[in-house]
Amino acid sequence: MTKEGSSFLAVNDLVVEYTSEGSVIHAVNGVSFSLDRGKTFGLVGETGAGKTSIAKSILRILPDPPAKIRRGEIILDGEDLLKLEEKAMRKIRGRKVSMIFQDPMTALNPIMKVGKQIAEVIKLHNKVTNKQADAEAARMLELVGIPADRFNEFPHQFSGGMKQRVIIAMALACKPELLLADEPTTALDVTIQAQVLEMINKLKRDLDTSMIMISHNLGVVAEICDDLAVIYAGEVLELGSKEAIFDRAAHPYTRGLFAAVPTLDEEKDRLMPISGLPPDPSNLPSGCHFHPRCPLADEACKHEKIALREIERGHYCRCVKVSAMES
């Protein structure tokens, strides 16, 4: 499913497991995708589908224990990050690859000045004096729309949206080549969401950064991504260009996701939710993990392991019923 060996980032067959009280939680089960320089890749799926674990694996900041990367490779610029020494990996974190976290309320150190928290990452990766780092941090604050004179304030003096801006400033401070944005707007007020999203998109374009955007919100993905993968129970169910997936969604789950989104132009009497709940990752259903909730599932789906197939050029789907669904 990787297009070529030459892509900027290639995640191949990534498997992540958590051990909790003796039971194993299968968070990520053989995920592969790739991303070209300057592009944005979307990971879409419900909460608990394993999206955050994928992003944290790229940075190798999963809490170990309980999490373990069991298998796979993450090739960034021709280098397998999973094989790097911890020391070399530290040089990549925050500089080449950085991350925007889901919950701005807890992602900042509560007793450290926000300016200093930005300056810290600058100082860490550049040969600069404290003063230069502070000046650059102040410039980053301005860049995300926060007056530089709030440098010396503490996180609790900021609103949620402002905190997320600080985190964005921190993530972009060293001009990373890859930005991992983990649901950057989920914890924010709806009115702020659009602003923050727009800002991320603009800064990403200005700095020519590649990005992985994690979201459960199809609207967010539609606005920003070039390609996307739909993740379910730690697996890619469907992968392709934004156009392919938005216009010609193939997998019943993807279709369900679209059906669950209210639209203004299309008068629908009733939203079509996907029935049931996401599966228990410590006890995944056999066969196709989606079969208990799938309206098209038959006996075969319960037993057969289903492979990801290319259904049109660059558009992959993990479903045996795809042809039956073409409408």
Place this chain on the structure above:
Amino acid sequence: MGRYILKRLLWMIPVVLGVTILVFSIMYLIPGDPAKMMLSPEATPEEVEAKREELGLNDPYLVRLGKFLGGIIFHFDFGDSWVYNQPVTKELVSRFPRTFTIAAICIGLQIVIGIPLGIIAAVNQNGLGDRISMFIALFGISLPNFWIALMLILFFSVRLGWLPPFGIGGIKYYILPCIANAFPGIATQARQTRSSMLEVIRSDYITTARAKGMSETQILLKHALPNALLPVITIIGNGMGMLLAGTVVIESIFSIPGIGMYLVGGINSRDYNIVQSSVIFLALAFTFIMLLVDLAYAFIDPRIKAQFARKHKRSQHA
């Protein structure tokens, strides 16, 4: 900030009054007649009655409470000992330095030993060092300090003859009492530092720091420790209360003439004004220490500090 300090200072008034009134009221209920106790057994009923009148024991509760409170607040006078007929305040003041010295040494040990142990345990969570130190700490909080004291005397004084079993003199005389009194505190401190540290280590902002590319040592020193040590300050304040109270039994075991020994002496001779005054004195000492701790906390924790700075700033903008 100024407002917080003022508020905290004002709160001292009801606490001091409340503590004094509470202890006075409890002790007021004591059965028996102190006047009889102070006189010789052969005293006539008239003599006893005269004594009662002299001590003000015939006054109603509120008058006695008012006199007692007034004495403490305006003259720092706790009245006289019933048995020895001497001013209690003088004894308390002259004895307090010894009691305070022991408590202060213990709090020092608690900080110097307990906090690092807790940090090391948390950083090596579930490792061998963690398990061993937490097992010892669990024993530490389960041992009565008076029994530790007796065991220390048995071992270091009786068997080995290294250290004096009681009395006051040089530093040597402080070693055993301080170890006995500090042991439970060190254990408590280690346990609570560990759990505070574990909570911090799991915080999102530690992941953020990791994502910045910081090394584990840098994260520990710059992000984890400062956050973990803040709640620890409060534990130290509470520990001081435990230690002051602990000296009661420690001093009487090691015959150290501090407030604790005075208090136990008061219990044995049924001199209840000594008991009442010592309890109030130690409790007040504790509330003042807690006041200092809270103020120190406010200075260190930017969340409290800025709470008031921000209000100031807003009013400027408006």
Place this chain on the structure above:
Amino acid sequence: MLDSSELVATPKSVKKQSQLAVVLRRLAKNPSAVIGLVVVVLLVLMAVFAPLIAPYPYDKQNLLNTRKAPSSEHIMGTDELGRDIFSRIVYGSRYSLSIGFLAVLFSNIIGMTLGALAGYFGGLVDDIIMRLIDIIQSIPGILLAIAISVVLGPGFINTLLALGFGAITMACRLMRASVLGIRHHEFLEAAVSNNASTFRIITRHVIPNSFAPVLVGATMSIGNVIMSAAMLSFIGLGIQPPTPEWGAMISGGRALIRSCPWMVTFPGIFIMLTVLAFNMLGDGLRDALDPKLKK
């Protein structure tokens, strides 16, 4: 987004196990908690069947056999009146354990009621109760217990009250915190909108949901109370000789520590074992109720 019939239909949500069962299962996996529990049970059995276990009556003096070191006849030796120390320790467990349980029960009934009232009503009620608790807490617990036992005099019930009084504060704070924590939960609002009476809301919803932290606190305070009770006896308050209370036994042996250390050592070991067992159990309960603290 999902309606309840769909929730029921999914295999995952078939009958959730009761919280108690989950907690017990976690507790069973924690060796230290299990050891603590076993020791507590053994101590309780020892207290209940003291007459069967003790080789001698606890008050049987033998003036020809005083201050004897441990031997096969008297495994923990004898005291200055020739009484068998092991037998006295066995009977002593009755006092320590029952004071521990009863004082904590007493303090929890009062503390939980106050805490529930403070947390549930808030406002002035909360202010008054909590300021009172603040003031009581400004007096180190053991000093308060000393003052109260001086007034009440020695004896079992009096010691129980003296120690229980100080422990009210913790139970009250824990209860109030839990009530505040769940006060705004939807199920409470639902109960309120269903016109349930305040009393019913508190007994049916608030108390069961606040149970966990209070239980952990109570287990830990049993250990503390037992230790404080021994200390009161030791300084001449609380339960007094000739009652075979452990602290009182240590106090009695103190003057003879040079010649007969066993009179001090063994009762102390039993205090430690008992307190340790309750603390181990309390730690285990805490981890079982709040597993995220452990992982």
